[in-house]
Amino acid sequence: MRKIIMPIVVLVIMMTMFKLLVEIRPTPMAKDEEKEIPFVEIVEAQKILMRSSIRTHGTVRPRTSTTLIAEVPGIIQQVAPFAETKSSSTSFRAGGFFKKNELxxxxxxxxxxxxxxxxxxxxxxxxxxxxxxxELAKQAKIEWGERDWNLAPELVRRVPQIEKAIAETKAAEARLTQASLDLNRSNVRAPFEGRILKTMADVGQQVGAGASASLAQIYALDAGEIDLALSRSELKFLGFDDGKGDQNNSGVKAHILDENENIIHEGTLDRSEGVVDPRTRLTKLVALIQKCFANPFSDSSPTTPLSVGQFVDLRLLGREVQTFVIPESAFRTEDQILILEKDNRLRTRKVSVLFRTGKEVWVEDGLKDGDRVCVTPLEIVAEGMEVRISEETLESNQTTP
Structure with a gap:
């Protein structure tokens, strides 16, 4: 009986002590939870004058290129350089240079x-x-005697005979002119100052008269062109209007850059080909670069000449515009940013985007000078949320002149 009562007594005592301890424990002091206010970085909006610029690339080709053909048939007897002109730099070989009218x-x-x-x-x-x-006409007039010569039949006056003789003489003159021209054409001369891309004939080969008359592919050294492709928004950004045609020639500049971003050639965005690639939806354009090829005959040959088929990087410089330049990180959506008001609370604002460069966005409308734009990406944002400006932003603003 004692073994049964003792555990019950111990259990009752322990429960009584636990209840007593709970009742006499001190009440904890209530702590006010501090509200955590996030730090953000800002930039002050300022409208500045900027020149629109786009990076692109393209392939170099000559502005003027053609296939040189033989205008008369025959066997090729000689090609440049000729023995009698050893000092000439002209060569009828791929890569050979030639002057205008040179043999x-x-x-x-x-x-x-x-x-x-x-x-x-x-x-x-x-x-x-x-x-x-x-002379026969003169003799016929004498034989006609005292009668009115104008009343004589045309055959008697030998009018048709003389007209035939005149026509035959003119035809003979034309055939002589043609024969002289053909003889001159046996000496094939350069139509312009240029360079040979590829030869298609050589000494001893028959050209024309059933055989191919093609001699070589040649191009002029005066200017090169670069094929480009831009979107419609990029064209608008540059201020290039396809409808104005050649009036755009001096409007958009084209700078060719080397691997160190140095400008090696300057030109213009010459024209649009008026064609949109159905696959990429880009408009085909042509940039014009004057005197960009190597030229041994010119004193102003470029120090870094371009080659036909070369792939180059370009910077296109278009119109000047008044714009706000904002970091891409400031945008919550395609056209919405966060503005920090005077009470340090965030407000959403919709802006009009002119162009995106990748890291920066050019804003055309929706901002005013002095607006504080939040550039810190925030995961959770509530309209009117209070924030604090980071110390780095304050220091940078203080050191900015």
Whole structure:
């Protein structure tokens, strides 16, 4: 019986002591929870004059290029350089340079000389026939006597015979001119100052008369072009209006950059080709660069010449605009930013975006000078939320002149 009562007594005593301890324990002091106010970085909006700029790339090609062809048939006899002009730098080889009107190759001209001689002989015969007809007309007038010569038939006055002789003489003159021109064309000369891309004929090869008349692919050294592609928004940003045509030539500048971002050539955005690529939806454009190719005949040859087919980086400089330049991190959405009001509370504001460069956004409207723009990305934002400006921002504002 004692073994049963003792555990019960101990349990009752312990419960009584626990209740007593709970009742006499001190009441904890209530602590006020401190409200955590986040720190943010800001930039002050300021409208400044900026020149629109876009980085792009493209491929160099000559402004003027053509296929040189033989205008008369024959066998190629010689190509530049010729033995009699060893000092000339002209060479009929891929990469060879040439001056305007310089001799590039000679086509065998025996047949052409023969044709010219025959044309000259035919002209002399026609001239003789004309003179004979004139003399016969004089003789016919004498034989007509005292009668009115104007009343004589045309055949008697030999009018049609003389007209035929005149026509034959003019035709003979034209054939002689053509024969002389063909003989001159046997010496193929350069149409402009340029360079050879590729040769398609050589000494001993037949050209024309059933064979290919193509001799070489050549291009002029005066200017190069670069094919570009830009979106419609980029064109608007630069201020390039396709509808104005050549009036844009001096409006948008094109700077070709090397690997160190140095400008090696300057040109202009010359024109739009008026075509939109259906795959990329970009407009095809052409930049013009004057005197960008190597030229051994010029004293102003570029120090860093471009090559046909070269891939280059460009910076396009367009119109000047008054704009606010805001970091991309300030944007909550495509067109919404947070403005820090005077009471250090955030307010959402919608702005008009002119262009995005990747790290910065050009804002056209929706801001005014002195607006404090929050550039710290906040995960949770409530309208009117209180924030504090970070010390780094305050220090930078104090050191900014």
């Amino acid at each position: 590039l190759l000679k086509i065998e001209d025996i047949n052409l000389r023969t044709a010219k001689a025959e044309a000259l002989a035919n002209l002399r015969r026609a001239e003789l026939h004309w003179m004979q007809e004139q």
